[in-house]
Amino acid sequence: MTNILVLGAHGKIAQLATAMMVQHHDLHLTLFLRNAQRLADQASDQVKVVEGDAGQPADLKAAMTGIDVVYANLAGSNIEDQAKNVVAAMDAAGVKRLIWISTLGIYDEVPGKYGEWNHQQLDGGYLETYAAAAKVIEASDLETTVIRPAWLSNHDEINYETTQKGEPFKGTEVSRKSIADLVTKLVLDPSQAIHESLGVNKPNTDGDKPAWY
Structure with a gap:
């Protein structure tokens, strides 16, 4: 039995990944979210639902007991502090494996017109804070995978490719279901992609911006 802690479990990608896992x-899942009532119907012998805030170190520490893999699907203007809290709680509990959802553009790795458009959309707080949070994760002594999705769609498809840190980002979009599939694959084989930062996109979607803009 592998024990998975899902942080930010009410997020759209997290709910898709939970359904797959x-x-x-x-796999035994602990779903961690600010309002446990939202996912109360998910509780079962296999799934535990706990209320907590990743901005509160004590909440995270309490949730880490017996956990093997942490999948963090967190958001918010305090994402850097949340990252620090997650690392500290994992260190305190001796939990090593972390899958962290970030965003494209945190290394200024998105080329051309799409890169310029992405900056226009995300600069002014969002990109900077997500980049700072990813730095916290990568500087830790944990076994981390950072996932950098392209712009997200709700298409009912699993179709994606990945790029590594240091490579130009490819494509403009990817489905949330594709990201959930990648998370599930990493949970099932946590030895994959350790200390890697993966850009994730749908193949053949290069362009100046996502198709729906």
């Missing part, structure tokens, strides 16, 4: 009966 519960199909694997050797």
